[in-house]
Amino acid sequence: MPFTPPVTEQRFVLDTVVRLPDLAAVDRFAAASPDVVDAVLEGAGQFAAGEWAPLARVGDTVGAKWTPEGVVMPAGYAQAYRDYVEGGWGTIGAPEQWGGQGLPFALQTAVLETLGGANMGFALCPTLTVGAIEALQHHGSAEQQAAYLPKLSTGEWTGTMNLTEPQAGSDVGALRATATPRDDGTWSIKGTKIYISFGDHDMAPNIVHLVLARTPGAPAGTRGISLFLVPKYRLDADGQPGAFNDVRVVSIEHKMGLHASPTCVLSFGDEDDCVGELIGPEFGGIRAMFTMMNNARLNVGLQGVQVAEGATQAAVAYALERVQSARAGAASRDSVRIVEHPDVRRMLLRMKAQTQAARALVYYAAGQVDRAGLGDADARDRLEITTPLAKAHGTDLGNEVASLGIQVHGGMGYVEETGAAQFFRDARITPIYEGTNGIQAADLVGRKLGLSGGAAFASLLADIRAEAEHPTLRALVDACEAVGAHLAAAGHDDRLAGSYPFLMMLSVATCGWLMERQGRLATGDEAFAAMKRAAVAFYLDQIVPEALGLRAAATASAEVLYAVPAEAFAA
Template identity: 80%
Template sequence: MPFTAPTAEQRFALDHVVRLGELAATERYAAASDDVIDAVLEGAGQFAAGEWAPLARAGDTVGAKWTPEGVVMPAGYPEAYRAFVEGGWGTIGAPEAFGGQGLPFAIQTAVLETLGTANMGFALCPILTVGAIEALTHHGSPEQQVAYLPRLTTGEWTGTMNLTEPQAGSDVGALKSMATPRGDGSWSIKGTKIFISFGDHDMADNIVHLVLARTADAPAGTRGISLFLVPKFRLDAEGNPGAFNDVRVVSIEHKMGLHASPTCVLSFGDNDDCIGHLIGAEHGGMRAMFTMMNNARLNVGLQGVQVAEAATQKAVDYARERIQGTRDGQPTAIIEHPDVRRMLMRMKAQTLAARALVYYAAGQVDRAGLGDAAAKDRLEMVTPLAKAHATDLGNEVASLGVQIHGGMGFIEETGAAQYFREARITPIYEGTNGIQAADLVGRKLALSNGAAFAALIADIRAEAQDAGLIALVDACERVGRRLQTADADDRLAASYPFLNMLSIATAGWLVERLARESADDAPGETRRAIAAFYLDQVLPEAMGQVAAAEADATGLYRLSADAF
């Protein structure tokens, strides 16, 4: 499939959305000089184009395979993953104390965007490892950090997140996996986990599972959950993978897409010989796991950007080459037809908006890490927007990509359908987009007694120039204030349209900024044209959701459950 790293747009977003220069002026991120950033972005693009993009089609058509000995990746994947490790691409944002480069999370975000645009399924592997590093950095013991973080940082070992069980999906508190003390400080782990991305593979020497489980007499619900580090292979006296740790792959799921990412059913302790190590305090598992989940939610939002960028590149290439119909009496490529132009401009505009929204959230991660309390609140506010809206846009853009291909888009060999199939999981995992909307109206509007929401509205209003954007911000403020005092059912009934409104207002603010700060050159003219389309034709659609956001829950319950 065609792939060109969107390096120039990434750099522009880093400069004008993240405001990377401000981060580089701090002692912690002083290494993030212009030369370093350019080298990282260019190098990642070359690596992804040369090593990962050529494997994307085989990842879909061949996919990962289950065997009694474990999961086997398609040909070329182990070698490409070793090239990732040897190139140091996993070290970008990891702590320097454990072998990382300590660069801003926002730069790591750009690298992961490039890798995922080239091969979305493959890029899930480092995304999960990044989350494991984050959880261990904040909650692991010094001994756990020394033993595991250096090789997770390089990518020599990969990480997973184990929450879901057959009876416990979004309701994490219903999980039944058990941890029993072994008398030496370690724990015996027993249970089954499902939907574990890259739960097994043949690309790394060890896999480090972070597993939620209950301890004996633990309180019911999420209050009784603890987090455990469970390696596939126990470490020997020298810290190297040794004895097998009784973690078995029961099966891998047969999925709609992301076939290059093995989604595993894992069984822990079939032979009562699975050893885990408590991370943080007993019954503190959800706090520790949310560190990993919040990181993962931003990276899933980034997957929306990845698939939108990839689908757009493919659609543009096809539209330039496909001759169909005439214009001014001459055979013409479909890119000249107004309706195809409409779809391509929308794809470009939504990709620009999604990238701006996710990169903005990534910049708040870095500022919060520097101790900025306002940035911490802002990150809390925009995380559900970045996860939900960017993945919704990824689905929209991928669908438009199929439409531009016409009937050939429905044919698997053209490759447009792969993006559409792979995009569909992103609004579901790491907390469904409905859960993100519920989080927004249930927790985030009340954050700091409403001050976090008010501050976001004030920042957008202070910079906004477009009349439609100003009107939308006013509507968001009005609806948000109403929802702060509404009852639970009314808040939840309004949650999704309100999330869309606030997401589009926030993205519109950033898109307008990108246009305003673009230079008078060819890339700047292109960016301004795309931004103008967004502000003129996409942003006004959000005003059509005001009525739904202002309605109460009555309309949702006019039918009984049986009447459906």
């Protein structure tokens, strides 16, 4: 499918929302000079549009295939991935000591957005590798880092997360995979993991699995979980892939979308010959898992941006060429392009505004990753409270925009050949994985409201108030403060019952703040600035009031939810 990298928008958001020039003023990120940033954004855009976007259709229609020898990717994917590695696109934010460029995570986020906007299913592969790098960087031994990070940082080897099991689902504490000590200090891994994205493929010579498992005598629940490094091929004396490590792909899922991303069932140790290395201390798996998970949650929120951008571009292109009906009230009865009809313009402008809002939110959180990495404690708290917003709201908006894209296409949107339906099918999983959006809302009200004694939440609201000018946005901030206080004092059921509408309110307030800032700073190219101001006005005048209307739902009692027995839902 045709894809135009949104380079101008990305650069504007990096400057105004992330405030990338401030990061570049710090020695660690001094390489992120304006010319380097421009070169990275432009180069990534050209690569993604030229090599990854043309494969999106075959990725959807043909998809990854299971064979007894492993997963085979569609034609063209292996070469396109090799070109990604050779072009250095995996190294943007990776540590310099392991062959990366050490540039800001926020800039890496923009590159991943471009790759995923061109081909969302394909981009899951490098996205997951980023999480593996993060986990090893923070929790791996010096030997593990030296053996694996150079290859992961370039993308030559890919990484996965192995959490979910058939009986456990989102309840990670219920997992049963085992790790038994061997005489040489390694561990024998045995068990089955499901829903492992890119758990197997034919694009790289090795795949590095990070696997949660229980050791003998481990405590029940999450306290007894440890994390293990389990490569598909064990490394030989030269550090190269050697003997097969008894990790087999049993099947791949037949999914609604993301057909280019093989979602695998992996079996470890069928022949009792799967060897793993402990990452970090025994029983330290949950801590290490959240290093991976928090990174992954931001990148899943980014997938919402990716699919929203692609769906918006497709809808705009269709609306500019599709001629149908005269414009109501016009003197001429000649048919016009559908972009001239008010309701189509409403949908397109909503798509634009929501895509820009999602991008601002996710990029803002990515900027907090960089600041937290520099030792900024306030940024660490801000990252904690904005991560569930970025993941949940970003993916919700991806689904909304993709659905609107089908609507703009009319009946043709429901026909697969236009490609509009693929955006929606690909997007639908994103509110589910890496912690459902309901789990994100529970995390917000259960942990993040009280973070640092409530100071993290109060600080976010204070920063929004300090800049907010639109009266409805200021009213929404006041409502968020009141609802937050109500939920903090509420009982467990009432707090969880109101958690999701509250997350929506706080997400829109945060997006409104970042959008309004962009509207004030929109200068330069007049066409870009005019569209930016229009999207901001639409957001503040039409979307912010919708969030204000969620206050009743956010403060409603859970009593009605339990007014009938469970069996009554089947009546």
